[in-house]
Amino acid sequence: MNTSKRLIAGMVCMLVIMLLSGCADRVEPGELLVVTAVGVTKGEKGRYHFYFEGINPSEFTETKRQNISNSFVFDNEADALSGAIAIISQEIPLKPEFSHMQLIAIDKQLLEKGDYDYLDFADRFDQIRNTLTLVAVNGDELGHIFATTTPSLTIPSFGILRQLNELHNSVGGNYPTSLLQFMKNLTESGHNPTLPYVQIQNPDKKAESIDYAKQLNKQTKINLKSIAVFKEEKLVGELKNLQARDAVVLQGLGRNTLYNYNCGPNKFVSIALQFASVNKKVTYKQDKPVLKVYMHAAGTINSIQCANYFNGKSEDYNRINKEIDKSIKQDLMETLTTVQQKYKSDIFGFGEALRISNYKKFKQVKDRWDEEFSRAEVEVEVKINVQRSGIRGEPFTNRIKNKKY
Amino acid sequence: MNNPLYENWDELESVIQRTFGKTTDFVKVPIVFNNRKGWILYYSSLVGSDDLSSKLMLPLNLYAGKTDSLKQFRAEALASINYQYLSEWVSIARQLNKNSVCMLVEGEPEALTIEIGGYSERALSEPNIQPSVYGPKIAFTEDIVTNLSLLRRILRTKSLQIESYDISSDMVTGAVLVYLDGVIDPGLLEEARQRIRSLEGKKVTTLTHLMKQLRDNQKTNFFPTLMMNERQDACIAKLMEGRAVVLIDGTPSAIIMPVVFQDFFDSAEDAYLPKAMLVFLRLLRYFTFFIALLLPGIYIGVINYNYEIIPINLAMEIAGLRSNLPFPSVIELLLVEGAFEIMREGSIRMPKIVGNALTVVGALVIGQAAVQAGIVSIVVIIIVAFTGLCSYAFPHYNFSFSVRLMRFAFIGIASILGIFGIFLGCIALFAYLVSQRSFGYPYLQFNIKRP
Numbered sequence: 001m002n003t004s005k006r007l008i009a010g011m012v013c014m015l016v017i018m019l020l021s022g023c024a025d026r027v028e029p030g031e032l033l034v035v036t037a038v039g040v041t042k043g044e045k046g047r048y049h050f051y052f053e054g055i056n057p058s059e060f061t062e063t064k065r066q067n068i069s070n071s072f073v074f075d076n077e078a079d080a081l082s083g084a085i086a087i088i089s090q091e092i093p094l095k096p097e098f099s100h101m102q103l104i105a106i107d108k109q110l111l112e113k114g115d116y117d118y119l120d121f122a123d124r125f126d127q128i129r130n131t132l133t134l135v136a137v138n139g140d141e142l143g144h145i146f147a148t149t150t151p152s153l154t155i156p157s158f159g160i161l162r163q164l165n166e167l168h169n170s171v172g173g174n175y176p177t178s179l180l181q182f183m184k185n186l187t188e189s190g191h192n193p194t195l196p197y198v199q200i201q202n203p204d205k206k207a208e209s210i211d212y213a214k215q216l217n218k219q220t221k222i223n224l225k226s227i228a229v230f231k232e233e234k235l236v237g238e239l240k241n242l243q244a245r246d247a248v249v250l251q252g253l254g255r256n257t258l259y260n261y262n263c264g265p266n267k268f269v270s271i272a273l274q275f276a277s278v279n280k281k282v283t284y285k286q287d288k289p290v291l292k293v294y295m296h297a298a299g300t301i302n303s304i305q306c307a308n309y310f311n312g313k314s315e316d317y318n319r320i321n322k323e324i325d326k327s328i329k330q331d332l333m334e335t336l337t338t339v340q341q342k343y344k345s346d347i348f349g350f351g352e353a354l355r356i357s358n359y360k361k362f363k364q365v366k367d368r369w370d371e372e373f374s375r376a377e378v379e380v381e382v383k384i385n386v387q388r389s390g391i392r393g394e395p396f397t398n399r400i401k402n403k404k405y
Numbered sequence: 406m407n408n409p410l411y412e413n414w415d416e417l418e419s420v421i422q423r424t425f426g427k428t429t430d431f432v433k434v435p436i437v438f439n440n441r442k443g444w445i446l447y448y449s450s451l452v453g454s455d456d457l458s459s460k461l462m463l464p465l466n467l468y469a470g471k472t473d474s475l476k477q478f479r480a481e482a483l484a485s486i487n488y489q490y491l492s493e494w495v496s497i498a499r500q501l502n503k504n505s506v507c508m509l510v511e512g513e514p515e516a517l518t519i520e521i522g523g524y525s526e527r528a529l530s531e532p533n534i535q536p537s538v539y540g541p542k543i544a545f546t547e548d549i550v551t552n553l554s555l556l557r558r559i560l561r562t563k564s565l566q567i568e569s570y571d572i573s574s575d576m577v578t579g580a581v582l583v584y585l586d587g588v589i590d591p592g593l594l595e596e597a598r599q600r601i602r603s604l605e606g607k608k609v610t611t612l613t614h615l616m617k618q619l620r621d622n623q624k625t626n627f628f629p630t631l632m633m634n635e636r637q638d639a640c641i642a643k644l645m646e647g648r649a650v651v652l653i654d655g656t657p658s659a660i661i662m663p664v665v666f667q668d669f670f671d672s673a674e675d676a677y678l679p680k681a682m683l684v685f686l687r688l689l690r691y692f693t694f695f696i697a698l699l700l701p702g703i704y705i706g707v708i709n710y711n712y713e714i715i716p717i718n719l720a721m722e723i724a725g726l727r728s729n730l731p732f733p734s735v736i737e738l739l740l741v742e743g744a745f746e747i748m749r750e751g752s753i754r755m756p757k758i759v760g761n762a763l764t765v766v767g768a769l770v771i772g773q774a775a776v777q778a779g780i781v782s783i784v785v786i787i788i789v790a791f792t793g794l795c796s797y798a799f800p801h802y803n804f805s806f807s808v809r810l811m812r813f814a815f816i817g818i819a820s821i822l823g824i825f826g827i828f829l830g831c832i833a834l835f836a837y838l839v840s841q842r843s844f845g846y847p848y849l850q851f852n853i854k855r856p
Contacts, residue, residue, distance in 0.1 A: 017821060017822075018821055025710055025823075026709045026710060027709060027710070027712055028708075028709070028727065028733060028734060029708055029712060029720070029723050029724040029727045029734075030724060030727035030728040030729065030730055031728075032712070032724055034717075034720065034721060034724060036717070055721055055724075056725075057721045057722070057723075057724035057725035057728060058725040058728050059725065060718070060721045060722050060725045061722060061725040061726050063726075063776070063777075063783070064725055064726070064728065064729075097712065099712060099713030100713065100717045100720055100721075102717070127713065129713075
């Protein structure tokens, strides 16, 4: 009697668990549509035009490969991202899954207007990670960008991300801004946001095919060398090439980078910096703000093009240290004043530094911080410690000039 | 006190017939002992004829005529053999069942039983279940005397104490409690004695019965609280730590008690290894324990509920491999797990000559064919194979039984509740392990210490 009662109780418990538990949430990975990237532009029928990059997962297996493309782009127009997702379900017989989404590309025009209504869903939806990378694009290029493969990386969004990370890690040329960071900068004063600006060079219909991987000369390229600059919440312009790099360094986000200076007419000394660290400080000198930047880093000599410039002695190192300090200081000053005068927007986080060090003062100038920033004096101090010269001391150009034998 | 063995010599034969029945291996031989009639009784299945003739018949021929009584005969001719004088048929029967021969002589009120033995036994062999590279190549045998000799040959000390108990319903099957006097905790010793004594009169013929009776928790036995061991060196090591060893006649293993959870992760081999290697192996075994227990469950939980925690490249791979398969992941996993368990069981039961062929062929055929036919995905094969390998890494075979079974419980709960279910299951398992006791010692403690 007792055992049968227990058995029944156990079975009832199991039944209750099975009925009340999350069995309904069960997904089968074979029936998922893995969405890896979303693009947003202005729409015609709906408010926005959404581009999605979906994965053909069978292409990643050895046994089920069909030799079709690894990813595909589909798009639709809707008033909100959630509406667009609902439309996907009507078109593709798979359950869209967003937890592996890594990239949201946003049209420049939307950013220029400061339209962020599509982002609330990304911020709110439990599947979407807030560590995904945001990039700015030109609206009419978006379809091409999501369809153009990079050599060896056959999913376009992977290519962009890998390229962006590589660029950041090796030369600090750009910074993959996460959704979380972008939102933080957007919602706090004292540090205006920036986004990587993705452009495509020579967009070509031919490049939007897996056969393009077979071509040797690939002219269609993704260009990541610009940074989109925001003022308040609106995109106002871009910084290109070395200025973009300087902006990343000044934000304190670049760890490794490369600086050159002239050692002779059209000849360069190139120094690789590691462990770059930037401290910012804001003080007020008679009601005029002074922006102070202290940068220090360890350096390695990458190349010396001038003969008899460097002999591997300690005074040579000292000379190089002084020269590179001067050159970097000049570069940073230029970039800072450009941003000050052209965009009048503090994208470097000086306001944040003031808030941390002098909150009272920051409170007074909070609402007009960007004007304060643009009229501020700038002081840059750079201390680079070049200690290494690779596996060679004297450059071989010296030995060409002073032959021993 | 009680009835004499017989009233009248002539009716003795019918008394014997009544007592021992008509079993064919029972032998009764009439003899003449110094002009008196006598009987020799024994079981031919327990007493070897060579031993019988050399130990009893030869002395009988030489000395029987010269002695007046049975006692004198024993003292003169059979001085080196274990004996008993018995006056009850019940105890005579018991002694006969312990390889003895009984002598009855007309006019003597008591029967003489002497231990002859001499049936054939298996020779000492290498340990099969727990082989080791460096340790002694001797395993226990079915014979209790041999096993005790194996222990005393190493522990040559007077503090090695051996207590014999006649358990089981007819008080014949012998169990032996071995311990080191002065090392063992007196409380533990008393409890061990009590538990073995409580078995007297119950049906205990094998080690499994004995273990069932000796356990603390009689109802549930998800994890073993007593250790079976067939190695001499392991038993000696445990004896020296102050634990008790129980041997039972007819089983080539010893029971070590008490044991805690951690003891199942050290093998006898460990004593011969350098310290660093030992630590590494110990960590590896804990790792394999969690893999063998949880991996299939985690797989199901992650695949079906927490898909987002898989790294993206792996997620795409799995999604690709799982596409267009006929069964849901749980059914698929259970199918492959079932096939693996059948293969495992089949290869044990297989005659040894074909045994090796079966595992290889079975694994190849079932795995490869099932994947190619598109019935199961290769991920599941990898998961099951890795889990199976991990469950072989335990030094103690009966511990891996528990892990094998609990694994299915974890698959079940993960298929309903996902990763959350795995955590719930782990909490329940941990609570269960903490509540277990082995002879009063907490099961989940690191060193064996009584609280």
